[in-house]
Amino acid sequence: xxxxxxxxxxxxxxxxxxxxxxxxxxxxxxxxxxxxxxxxxxxxxxxxxxxxxxxxxxxxxxxxxxxxxxxxxxxxxxxxxxxxxxxxxxxxxxxxxxxxxxxxxxxxxxxxxxxxxxxxxxxxxxxxxxxxxxxxxxxxxxxxxxxxxxxxxxxxxxxxxxxxxxxxxxxxxxxxxxxxxxxxxxxxxxxxxxxxxxxxxxxxxxxxxxxxxxxxxxxxxxxxxxxxxxxxxxxxxxxxxxxxxxxxxxxxxxxxxxxxxxxxxxxxxxxxxxxxxxxxxxxxxxxxxxxxxxxxxxxxxxxxxxxxxxxx
Amino acid sequence: xxxxxxxxxxxxxxxxxxxxxxxxxxxxxxxxxxxxxxxxxxxxxxxxxxxxxxxxxxxxxxxxxxxxxxxxxxxxxxxxxxxxxxxxxxxxxxxxxxxxxxxxxxxxxxxxxxxxxxxxxxxxxxxxxxxxxxxxxxxxxxxxxxxxxxxxxxxxxxxxxxxxxxxxxxxxxxxxxxxxxxxxxxxxxxxxxxxxxxxxxxxxxxxxxxxxxxxxxxxxxxxxxxxxxxxxxxxxxxxxxxxxxxxxxxxxxxxxxxxxxxxxxxxxxxxxxxxxxxxxxxxxx
Numbered sequence: 001x002x003x004x005x006x007x008x009x010x011x012x013x014x015x016x017x018x019x020x021x022x023x024x025x026x027x028x029x030x031x032x033x034x035x036x037x038x039x040x041x042x043x044x045x046x047x048x049x050x051x052x053x054x055x056x057x058x059x060x061x062x063x064x065x066x067x068x069x070x071x072x073x074x075x076x077x078x079x080x081x082x083x084x085x086x087x088x089x090x091x092x093x094x095x096x097x098x099x100x101x102x103x104x105x106x107x108x109x110x111x112x113x114x115x116x117x118x119x120x121x122x123x124x125x126x127x128x129x130x131x132x133x134x135x136x137x138x139x140x141x142x143x144x145x146x147x148x149x150x151x152x153x154x155x156x157x158x159x160x161x162x163x164x165x166x167x168x169x170x171x172x173x174x175x176x177x178x179x180x181x182x183x184x185x186x187x188x189x190x191x192x193x194x195x196x197x198x199x200x201x202x203x204x205x206x207x208x209x210x211x212x213x214x215x216x217x218x219x220x221x222x223x224x225x226x227x228x229x230x231x232x233x234x235x236x237x238x239x240x241x242x243x244x245x246x247x248x249x250x251x252x253x254x255x256x257x258x259x260x261x262x263x264x265x266x267x268x269x270x271x272x273x274x275x276x277x278x279x280x281x282x283x284x285x286x287x288x289x290x291x292x293x294x295x296x297x298x299x300x301x302x303x304x305x306x307x308x309x310x311x312x
Numbered sequence: 313x314x315x316x317x318x319x320x321x322x323x324x325x326x327x328x329x330x331x332x333x334x335x336x337x338x339x340x341x342x343x344x345x346x347x348x349x350x351x352x353x354x355x356x357x358x359x360x361x362x363x364x365x366x367x368x369x370x371x372x373x374x375x376x377x378x379x380x381x382x383x384x385x386x387x388x389x390x391x392x393x394x395x396x397x398x399x400x401x402x403x404x405x406x407x408x409x410x411x412x413x414x415x416x417x418x419x420x421x422x423x424x425x426x427x428x429x430x431x432x433x434x435x436x437x438x439x440x441x442x443x444x445x446x447x448x449x450x451x452x453x454x455x456x457x458x459x460x461x462x463x464x465x466x467x468x469x470x471x472x473x474x475x476x477x478x479x480x481x482x483x484x485x486x487x488x489x490x491x492x493x494x495x496x497x498x499x500x501x502x503x504x505x506x507x508x509x510x511x512x513x514x515x516x517x518x519x520x521x522x523x524x525x526x527x528x529x530x531x532x533x534x535x536x537x538x539x540x541x542x543x544x545x546x547x548x549x550x551x552x553x554x555x556x557x558x559x560x561x562x563x564x565x566x567x568x569x570x571x572x573x574x575x576x577x578x579x580x581x582x583x584x585x586x587x588x589x590x591x592x593x594x595x596x597x
Contacts, residue, residue, distance in 0.1 A: 050595070050596070053428050054430070055424055055428070055595040055596075056595065056596065075430060075432065078428055079430065083425075089424070089425055091338060091420065091422060092420075093341060093342055094341065102338065103426070105327075105330050105334045106334075106430070106431035106436075107430065107431075108327040108430075112325070151425060
């Protein structure tokens, strides 16, 4: 209870008519975490983010951001939060710089005298200084995405909420955004990233939550999430009978195996070296062994049961 | 010559005033805004050219009121411009700007970023309305200035004859013209509030613009039906053409006051509806 949370929701629910977009969500995002918010398209990620930012009011339940209730304490919470929601959006007839100045002006806590410096720093941080005076309609998708990030970074933030931050970026841009997120996290900023790109989440996040059809199906530190997945073990040996007994005694579930090869699965498998030692002790001639730690992607498909398909 | 002066000045301004200035600057940095103002200014210019180069000279007692006055005093081009623009062109442009206020930001997606900044919903709504008022002033001024410039270029500027038969000098005539521009501005305030409300109802700006303009036209159609005369004092457009009362000697302020009161009532009513709608709305765009 005393652990400080950057975001906490309890029973957060949003219904649009008869459709429940977000269903009794209990999120806990620790301060300082890089928190991956995963789910197939249409699973309620963006609606949740909109509720956290006070754009949409919850039908039921509560959301606390940086220790204060939303949307009631919006005016004191939001200046400390930077956000990129459902893609960047700008006035196409204004330059990148003018767009950022307007956003900065809209924040009542941002002082006018330091505005030019803030805007210039934000542009520099995302590598857009050279295009500052170009009209946004001449920007590429990737440049708009960077400008959106610059908008989120205008002031020093305690929490960044980034909805699909690498959308539209080329591999180089994606790498830059990842390292940007890491450097922000190193400064102590909590980063809440929604994504359907699992590899991305796996690379940058310390924690993750998985959403399926509006419901939370898993949440926690990344290692824990990964560890909870089923491990897959493969043994190549001519002595399949002996080896099968050993594996069964270790609590592994054997699968149909080809001659000379055994495959087994387990929820919490013992360390690979212990399995091999047990096999050798029992006299099985081990010719090959592999223990596949499941990727987050496999875990994700397992949890959502549908991979990247759109939930109805 | 010092760089710091212009930078430290805005810092002293309250943040809401800075956001208002930003709003106005965004409005006037749009190509569309200037196109509308130029089109409005072109109306009196075209009228002036038509009168000046028509072979027969202006007819008396036909066409827009005061058309025959134009040849005596060029400033009347502006008067005619306002009277011609009041029923349709001015409401059209105000409908476009007012209908775009919230819905335009929503369709660009910038609304969510302004609210997350956080601009504050009530603050944003008030600032959007005030910026629309600035446009109403600019629109009326565009007609007045177009008229004055065309008048000075095409006609002599002598003494003008008023409705009452009195004559006034060019200076006072210009003053009266500005007053009429003020009357036109006030007449548009209610419509601006209707447009603001319509704009909170949709994320499609064209829809809000069309609804606002249709309402302005419907109001005038109803105002023209004698059978509905009990309704007339409540109609948005009831005093729109009372502009000419400012050309009486002495000025008849009655319609100005009634119009201001009527418009204030519309602003209060539709402002309240817009407030109710916008402060509780889920921003999904």
